[in-house]
Amino acid sequence: MEGSDRIRIGVYVCHCGGNISDFVDVKRVVEEVRKEKDVVVAKDFMFMCSEAGQKLIEDDIRSGKVNAVVVASCSPRLHEATFRAAIARAGGNPYMYYHVDIREECSWVHENDKEEATSKAVRQVKAAIAYLRHAEPLNRIRVNCERSVLVIGGGIAGLRAALDLAESGLTVYLVERTPFLGGNAAKIGNVKVFPYEKTAIDIVRDLIERLRRMNSVVVYTNAEVEGVSGYVGNFDVTIKVNPRYFKGKCDEYEIEELKRICPRKTRDEFSYGISERSAIMLPPFKGAFPEIPAIDMALCDKCGLCTKVCNKIDFSQELHIIHLRVGAIIVATGFKPYKPQKGEYGYGLPGVITLQELVGMINRYGDVVINGKRPRSIAFIYCIGSRQRREEGRKVNEYCSRYCCIAALDVAVVIKELLKGVKIYHMVRDVRSYGINELLFEEVSRQGQVIVKYDIDEGEPQVLHDNGKPIVKVKDVLTEHMEIELPVDLVVLVTGMEPSDGTVDIAEKLKISRGADGFLQEVHPKLRPVETMLSGIFIAGTAQAPRGVSETLASASAAAAKAMSLVLKGYTELEPFVAFVDQDKCKGSGLCINECPYGAIVIRDNTEGKKAWVNEALCKGCGACVAVCPSGAIQLRGLKNVQIEDMIRAAGGIHA
Structure with a gap:
């Protein structure tokens, strides 16, 4: 830059109320970087992010002293936007700026070595100065949006x-x-x-x-x-x-006839397989939308019986x-609920169902009935399909599904009100009823439901069968690891979520x-x-x-x-840190296209042959294209190769 356009860098070093200055000699950092070429202002201040600290920068920009800024303070995640905004308010370009983190990266990690912390801070600020020597004013990318x-x-x-x-x-x-x-x-x-x-x-x-x-x-x-x-x-x-293969709603008579007449049946997803549905999928609840039925063509055999009942069926509909x-x-x-494998905690045996199937039963029949009888005792086993341990050759879900504990407690309260006198046990590793849900746990305790805590290191609960009736065997941490056996009428597996x-x-x-x-x-x-x-x-x-x-x-x-x-x-306005192509250097190799994970680069024909072109709205500035370009034609705005190289030299004490 020449004349008034010459780069004039202001460096501002923050004490951060002692977070930095207790371990970094801030005054020495200022004195060292003041000697650097193109640095016209070097100052330290107790809190640079304060209104007074920002005003220091704004005044120096308005006076014409400074047209590029380095702030050495805390993490850029906290205040990079703060200082960019201050520069913009003063009439400067907010991208003629570099934020140096000397709190997390210097003072906090070198608190036992003030000399090293200070030396490292000096090198980092010098690298930022080297960056700004090649910086160019940038503007945010404006993209029109469909409403x-x-x-x-x-x-x-x-x-x-x-x-x-x-x-x-x-x-x-x-x-x-x-x-x-x-x-x-x-x-x-x-x-x-x-x-x-x-x-x-x-x-x-x-x-x-x-x-x-x-x-x-x-x-x-x-x-x-x-x-x-x-x-x-x-x-x-x-x-x-x-296509739905229906061209309108059905009346109640038609719905009942369609239920009766369709011969093709499968398990009903809406009740988690507790009941059946036909190939004609009717609105599953009052107020459902749309109110128009649909035909499951994967199940339908086109027997035509339904067309004799309802004139709203139209098999000519197309995709x-x-x-x-x-x-x-x-x-x-x-999500989809975790589906236990056959035999997992007794799943598939009489009297062992999932929480979802229990909910489906309550919704479908308004009651809980197992083998023709209402259960007098129920055991809920938690963390099925969640917090699983790694096993060779088997997919496991190591995460906690969060909602399961609350859902199980919620349903247990409902059942306690539905089945008077029923005994309910909860086999838990932990109960995660956080926040307001703690009230739900208190209600379960008030109702007299029993919590049995097991330790996974001592073994998971086992579900056995005796004369067709489930028995849960578990070691209870709350009773000094006593092994207990609980004969129950129903075991409910509290399953987690999967994508x-x-x-x-x-x-x-x-x-x-x-x-x-x-x-x-x-x-x-x-x-x-x-x-x-x-x-x-x-x-x-x-x-x-x-x-x-x-x-x-x-x-x-x-x-x-x-x-x-x-x-x-x-x-909308996007950050300008995107790739751009020097058309004179580009050879049209296409390597950048294969490397770009966002599909932001295409090859276009122009008067000089095939050249790469970057869609700035798609580009994320990851730099993958820069690394593979054989001619160096692709660079990143705001982080060109020459900036990276000079920053490395400055950090290593090598003068360009």
């Missing part, structure tokens, strides 16, 4: 997110794989959900009814997302809508492909990261809890992690709020 959002999944997370978005005035497209909205929460049915004073089905109905009143919501059931392309603000979505453009996407594809098939499928289609547990992964659990690495794609509910109803609804509203903030104003 619409796609919500994938029609359970309570998808319904809640869609409702929030619609109430904000956005157009919402809601896609559900199954023929009816409601998801797993609808299957809980008439069981009350703690801490709500209403049943799960009431929560689902309320969301559906409110959503149906919104004119800006389009619902596609029996449908799947086939593909997604594009980028934040401008996603092109292809949806496959499968439809719909193309949409949306500004953001929320993934709320839910749904839809979650796995959509993660592959959208290229969303999944964690070691298989659930969709957020950028940061605290700072960016519903965002993915792909801008404009958010996650909600149990697609992200195991959780209960209240947490699912909260995460759905959080995802909706994030999507709103992105698309409501019609545009």
Whole structure:
């Protein structure tokens, strides 16, 4: 830079109230870096993040002394945005800035060696100065956004997110794989959900009814997302809508006749297999949406008996492909309950069922009946399919499913009221009834239900059988590890959550990261809890992690709020740290295309041949393309190779 454009660097070193200055000689850092070329200001201050500290920077920029800034303080995660904003307020370019962490990286890790902590801080600040010598003013990338959002999944997370978005005035497209909205929460049915004073089905109905009143919501059931392309603000979505083979609602007489006449039967998913359904899938609960039946063509043999009963059946219906453009996407594809293997804790034997099957029984029959009798004693065994130990050659779920303890306690309270005099035992490793759910645990204790705590190191509970009746054998930690045997009428396996098939499928289609547990992964659990690495794609509910109803609804509203903030104003601004191509150097090798994990690079024809081109809205600035480019044509804005090289030299005490 020449004349007024010459780089003029201001360095500001923070004491952090002693967090830094107790272990780093801040005054010496200032004196050392003041000698560096292009440094025109070097100061220290007790709290740089304070209003007074920020004003030091603003005054030096407004006066024309400084046009590039180094702040040496705490973690950039805390205050990098703070100082960028201060530079912008003063009329400077917020990207002519480098943040040096000398608290976590110097003072806190070298508290027993002040000399080394100080020396390291000096080297880090010198590296930042070297970075700024090659820095260029950057501007945020502005991308126009469609004022619409796609919500994938029609359970309570998808319904809640869609409702929030619609109430904000956005157009919402809601896609559900199954023929009816409601998801797993609808299957809980008439069981009350703690801490709500209403049943799960009431929560689902309320969301559906409110959503149906919104004119800006389009619902596609029996449908799947086939593909997604594009980028934040401008996603092109292809949806496959499968035919229902019905062209209208049926009256009550027709519904009863269809139930009776269809010869093809299977286990009903809505009751967790407790009852049967036919190939004609009828609305599973009052208030279900749509109210139009659907035919399961994987089960139907096209016998034609149903067409003699109902004139609304139309086998000529065909699959439809719909193309949409949306500004953001929320993934709320839910979970599936863990299915125990045959023989696991006695599963498959008489009197041994899962918690979901117990709920299905209560909803289907309004009672609990085993072998024709109401059980007089029930044992709940916790952590089935959760917190499993690693075993060679076997898939295990090492995570805690969180919701299971609360769900089991909730159902146990319901059963205690339903079956007067029943004796209930809970075989637990721990009981995780956190927050307000502690009241549920207290209610279980008040009712006289017995907690038996086992230690996994001493062996898991065993389920034996004697004359067809279950016996649970376990060592109880609370009675000095006494081995006890409990003859019961019913054993309930409290199973955890696993990622749904839809979650796995959509993660592959959208290229969303999944964690070691298989659930969709957020950028940061605290700072960016519903965002993915792909801008404009958010996650909600149990697609992200195991959780209960209240947490699912909260995460759905959080995802909706994030999507709103992105698309409501019609545009978004992205960070400028993206790859760019020097067209004169590019040889069109295509290596960068194969290396880019975000599909942000394409080869285009121009007057000089085939050249790489970067879609800035897709690029995440990961630098993978830079590493493989044989000609050095691709660089990152804000972190070019020359900056990295000079930073290394400066940190090592080598002058360029």
